Amino acid sequence: MLLRDMALHITKSGFLVKAGTMLKKPPNVQEWSMVLENVSLVKNSLLYIPLEMSSPECPRLITLLLSRCNITSIPEGFFKHIDARKVHGLSRNPIKNLPNSLSNCLMLTTL
Structure with missing residues (x-):
């Protein structure tokens, strides 16, 4: 955990990681930024x-x-x-339907 936090501190603004933190809803839209390249909300x-x-x-x-x-x-x-997303991890979720907007993502390589 300490090593992960240190790595995130070094990389600064390109990452938003709140994995395994018992979130009940996604971070506020204000926490997402124009410079984010990687977001992890797993577990x-x-x-x-x-x-x-x-x-x-x-x-x-x-x-x-x-x-x-x-x-x-x-x-x-x-x-x-x-819409610039290349990797989208949705595994182990009981999702019944994906939104149509996902099919408009031409850069998507991994779902």
Whole structure:
């Protein structure tokens, strides 16, 4: 844990990591920034993405990891401003339907 925190401190603004922190909802849209390239919210088994949540503005985002969060649905507009994504981790979530906006992501290489 200490090593991870030190590495994140060195890399500064390109990462948002809140893995295993028992989040109940994603970080506020204000915490997501235009310079983020990697976001990890894995292992937050109580995570719920509210339908009214607006899309974070992260045009440089490459990796978004939401595995093991027990997410059952993702709002349609959640990916509106995250279209540069290449890797999207959704494994081990009971999601019934993916939003149509995910299919517009031409850079997506791993789902």
